[in-house]
Amino acid sequence: MTHYDTIIIGGGPAGMMAAVASTYYGQNTLLLEKNRRLGKKLAGTGGGRCNVTNNGTLDDLLAGIPGNGRFLYSVFSQFDNHDIIRFFEENDVPLKVEDHGRVFPKSDKSKSIIDALEKKIKEQGGHIETNREVVSVKKIENVFQVKSKDSTYTSDKLIVTTGGKSYPSTGSTGFGHDVARHFKLEVTDMEAAESPLLTDFEHKTLQGISLDDVTLSYGKHVITHDLLFTHFGLSGPAALRLSSFVSGGEIAELDFLPQMSQEELVEQFDVNREKSIKNTLKIWLPERLADYLARPFPEKIKQLTPPQQEALIHQLKAFEIKITGKMSLAKSFVTKGGIDLKEINPKTLESKKVPGLHFAGEVLDINAHTGGFNITSALCSGWVAGSLHW
Ligand SMILES: Cc1cc2nc3c(=O)[nH]c(=O)nc-3n(C[C@H](O)[C@H](O)[C@H](O)COP(=O)(O)OP(=O)(O)OC[C@H]3O[C@@H](n4cnc5c(N)ncnc54)[C@H](O)[C@@H]3O)c2cc1C
Structure with missing residues (x-):
């Protein structure tokens, strides 16, 4: 011995x-x-x-x-x-x-x-x-x-x-x-801590997209960091940090463009009014995400009615995601x-x-x-x- x-x-x-x-x-x-x-x-x-x-x-x-x-x-x-x-x-x-x-x-x-x-x-x-x-x-x-x-x-x-x-x-x-x-x-x-989040929205469509410095929030918990869409929901530091404050059943909000105010977005829409919504969103967001967010709207920015423009801004600044749970301790x-x-x-x-x-x-x-x-x-x-x- x-x-x-x-x-x-x-x-x-x-x-x-x-x-x-x-x-x-x-x-x-x-x-x-x-x-x-x-x-x-x-x-x-x-x-x-x-x-x-x-x-x-x-x-x-x-x-x-x-x-x-x-x-x-x-x-x-x-x-x-x-x-x-x-x-x-x-x-x-x-x-x-x-x-x-x-x-x-x-x-x-x-x-x-x-x-x-x-x-x-x-x-x-x-x-x-x-x-x-x-x-x-x-x-x-x-x-x-x-x-x-x-x-x-x-x-x-x-x-x-x-x-x-x-x-x-x-x-x-x-x-x-x-x-x-x-x-x-x-x-x-x-x-479990730093747990990936399970969600109930079309996460499969967005799977693999990673975003730098977006803001994910639930109530007073506001986290600006990187985020990753996965086949089950959300991962990446923003989701992992939010996991301490949610257990499932909450609606989180995602601001895809925290560096731009609503007013700046409206200005940008004016500047780009002859362009398609998708191509405009592509200036700031990955193509697949721009395509997904533009889908419910008419093709060009100038075709948006005021309520539609408001709805688009809401999608960009306060996209709602239903959290259904989080990964177990082992995961x-x-x-x-x-x-x-x-x-x-x-x-x-x-x-x-x-x-x-x-x-x-x-x-x-x-x-x-x-x-x-x-x-x-x-x-x-x-x-x-x-x-x-x-
Ligand atoms: C996928 C993933 C990504 C992560 N990313 C980050 C990150 O980016 N930044 C960050 O800060 N942290 C991150 N972490 C957390 C970080 O890796 C851990 O907190 C860190 O490794 C803990 O170090 P430790 O030495 O205490 O334990 P561990 O790294 O878990 O090491 C413990 C070791 O003890 C050994 N062991 C256990 N039981 C026995 C036994 N009976 N006999 C002999 N050996 C034994 C194990 O085999 C293991 O090698 C991540 C964790 C995971 C799972």
Whole structure:
């Protein structure tokens, strides 16, 4: 049986960064991952390009982490999004910033990010075992005993970074919550966050259309961000963010042209009155959408009666979409709920009840918007859990 200073269970962003920190501090470290490769969920973020962080201010980060982001104050004072950016650039992964502060590797390949983390862990003397599912954890005296199907390992410090319960096919099946329960730590109820929306309108006609910076609203909840029409309804950041405020049965409104007021639209209709409605809408919208919106109306703008013009403006500025539900936890991007933060020291991410036991990443009761905020939370909390604190 091999003894380590630190064992980390789960090789997502939180676990990999915990291993980087732990080995940086000279700890003999073992990272155990049940998949064949590290970072399966991370690899799928940002459409396979890996949305590794967000380059916003601390206030932007906290606003991007609506689920208990404030718990991370101390974490971010030790390691923040700018440290993530510095880490990758110093480790030969040039990054670029896209809209809404989203940061990606210049290569547009998740592999560059995962390879850099893996390389750093190994360079600093860390051990990584993949295809190694941990099935039980115990603490005997001051030593943790970690068992996989055919091996047993021991350590002085244990870091649990097994993720939430969303997309279980990526490996996050909730094992870390079982570890917490074993040690009698509270785990809050888990539910879906950042869920794609199911809708009742002709979404199939619009399937595949993506829109930049449209405004999706329901009552006082007004979100301006990118939106994607899918075969079941709506996805993309605007829909995912609205999902916290709806459950099904609501009518949401979509403003396709938030940058243009109604008056500006009327002016534009005057300027283009000899043109077809479809060609005019095409100036601002994708062709398939322009075609769909123009269909109920006469061909040319000058043929519109005043009520028809008003109806067209209503379609453009307040298109109604009936929301019928949202995707389940398993098909949502993020898990709300997890290890109760009352159990955890925010400076070290160590359990208050069980010395040596640490948690980081989505296994904790922290949830964020997509756009790099969850990954920032995972990488930064991973660094802090893996660090030594004197
Ligand atoms: C499709 C999709 C897109 C997303 N896009 C974004 C985005 O653009 N921006 C953003 O910020 N967030 C995004 N997220 C969320 C983000 O990916 C997660 O919040 C983040 O990966 C959590 O990191 P983690 O290290 O805590 O957990 P995970 O990435 O889930 O990693 C946990 C790891 O632990 C391993 N594990 C679990 N149990 C065991 C066990 N018993 N033994 C050994 N290993 C185990 C798992 O196999 C897994 O590899 C997206 C999520 C999905 C599903």
